Amino acid sequence: MAQKPSIPKGTRDFGPVEMAKRNYIFNTIREVYALYGFQQIETPAMETLQTLMGKYGEEGDKLLFKVLNSGDFMSKVTEQELQERNSLHLAAKLCEKGLRYDLTVPFARYVVMHREELQLPFKRYQIQPVWRADRPQKGRYREFYQCDADVVGSDSLLNEVELMQIVDTVFTRFGIRVQIKINNRKILSGIAEVIGAADKIVDITVAIDKLDKIGIDNVNAELREDGLTEDQITRLQPIISLSGTNDEKLQTIAKVLSGSETGLKGVEETQYILDVLKSVGLRNEIQLDLTLARGLNYYTGAIFEVKALDVEMGSITGGGRYDNLTGIFGMPGLSGVGISFGADRIYDVLNTLDLYPKDSMTATQVLFINFGEKETAYCLSIINKVRARGIRAEIYPDTAKMKKQMSYANAKQIPFVALAGENEMKEGKITLKNMETGEQQMVTPEELIAKL
Template sequence: MRPSIPKGTRDFSPTQVARRNFIFNTIKHSFELFGFQPIETPSFENSSTLMGKYGEEGDRLIFKILNSGDYLSKADESILTAKDSNKLTTQISEKALRYDLTVPFARYVVQHQNEITFPFKRYQIQPVWRADRPQKGRFREFYQCDADVVGSDSLWQEVEFVQLYDSVFSKLNVIGTTIKINNRKILSGIAEVIGAKDKLIDFTVALDKLDKIGKDGVVAEMISKGISEEAIEKVQPLFDFTGSNEDKLESLSKMLVSSEEGSKGVEELAFVINSINELGLQTAALELDVTLARGLNYYTGAIFEVAAPKEVKIGSIGGGGRYDDLTGIFGLKDVSGVGISFGLDRIYLVMEELGLFETVELPKPKVLFLNFDESEGIAKIKAIAVLRNAGIKSELYPDLATSNNQQKKQWKYVDKRAIEYVVTSVEGDKFKLKNTQNREEQLLTIEEMVKFVK
């Protein structure tokens, strides 16, 4: 039987790991540059921590972990006979793999609230698991790269997150990203002024699909959800919402003049947009997108989504928003927060398609000592120790070459790994160093080699 891996998981080659690490390190550097502190949480949590926090669909996608030992021995016989999987799961599984980093973060804040200095700026880069149907850009095991601030309701945090997105994508050389922004209060205000306040979720879920199913599809879905034609008529301007961010703010301000909540949303968005206009961005564009809804049940203020450069057809590569009571699910009320996430796997696909990995090098030795003469082994190992202590990556080819073919194999290794310097032999206290790029050779002491290679 041929070995295989579970669907929705992947092996990564040395090249892929080097490229992924390049993205990780770039994001991590920016997180720390903006003052975020790292935390880590366990790969699995108590089921009670996760279940019921993501809705019915989310609960279905959580990987449950069977209790150790004879897990069926304590199960209720009647439940086993009835084959009621939902009830049985609670009896045979007490733990589950984490579904995201946000709920574990909320649990962390509540559990460690007396040790944390608020506002607390944290970042987390760890894998998560979802029992989803695998497809392009969607996996069952994948990394999330999250940054959140809890304990502050200042809109300067939203401004900083726009700058953070711009900083990361500029450093990755992903030029032309669009940071889309909206506000939950605006969506609530629109539903209120068109008389569909009781249909807020249905209204926004349909509106969020405008770029996928078009105007007619959105209208049809709204009607199917019981939203009146009169209400839909009032919302028509949103289907063709064009102009600058300032034009859109002005239109929204007029549309929502009778809604206190909607007007507050416009005010909050105006602060973020005007601040970014004043500060400027490096390579990204900030766009007010009134159809953006992203998990409306969850967010209470600003909503973010990052679109890849137009030449790459892929879903969002980042997203997030403001939430006013995340920790409330664990009993700590009124702790406001805002956070964003980077979609590592989609960012990788974007960079691959744009040919942006050409400058990412695999880890490799700067100097390779060939192994042609057994008597030179100790001298070479001592020299390697000196080079490594000087911060120069070095290694000895492990197998001794006793024939021309074996020597050719070592040179082929040098060529395949594109190693810059090779030590071929030892002559007294000097080493014959060859530059593989210009073919020049010279005899150097180990001290001279350290200076030369550095």
């Protein structure tokens, strides 16, 4: 007996219903990106390992899926190298390519390669799968989609404002209530500076970024392990636990950071973003959160994170300002800011709250019943008119029993069924049945189109 096929761990099949839901997510995000002048690009699933390696840290390098060279990939490997079993060394000889780990590094490579063709500032969006050789678990997959938007070649904080408006618009369209959290890496650098631990900025941000997950006591324990003194940790506490309105928090932190030029610059940038957002008006709450650090250390300015209010879920969108992403490919000084929607987590939130619009789940709008050759020929001319008006229609391919054809319509959740027998053909009409209410009436093809 043939072995039952399977798929790799951490990957998934998506059936028609799941694809309808996923396309609703992707199309909504795509439409909003386009509204704000972002243009779509795509990059290859495979990049050279030279492009990918060393951009995500040691841990990230281990999670890269590497692709074996074509042909006789063993020809360059010596017997001694095989016996040494040094997997990293062997991978370097056997593999020149890898599957992309994210969309950001390929985007930086794209900008450097196509710089002469690009009109700066360049506003791009990209909705594509990425791959990570991570241990699969709930909510974490080896293949998943990212939905990124970035603006490069502009220092203006209006870009940050627009990205927050995009976030607000997308989640309003989805019907998901969210809280948008904002902070600034310059503020965090200023805090590290004024408590006398400027060299520990990475350790501090990594530790306080875990506050929601592990609590204040464990964060403090981690800071001790990272070499901060008790005095420095004590001076950090009131900053981590700031309360009040966004403006009140900024006023307090400005006093604390009065001796740090970098920190005050971060306060000024954050104040500007929040003030402009107040004037344009967001439907969702935006909150200054000084414990927000974001894991990636290439962020240099404003940072954002979005959480759903009605579902227990991690961050469903994140992003921030980076000053030198293209520097890794020899083009320093090109500033950018970007966001990424977590499509898979948004999918889970929409499922939990049952927020998918009914029409987004409907593929075929009307099924024409097949009673035989004459009736089919009559229906086909009407179907052509119906499809020409953008109505999704199909005819049952076989002359099967009526019950079987109706069951097909029910299984596919087709809302209307069209039937044409001798009477309808004589009058040049068709009977339209509403599958939800059971109501049916004889209509002309034009009336059928108007109803649908």
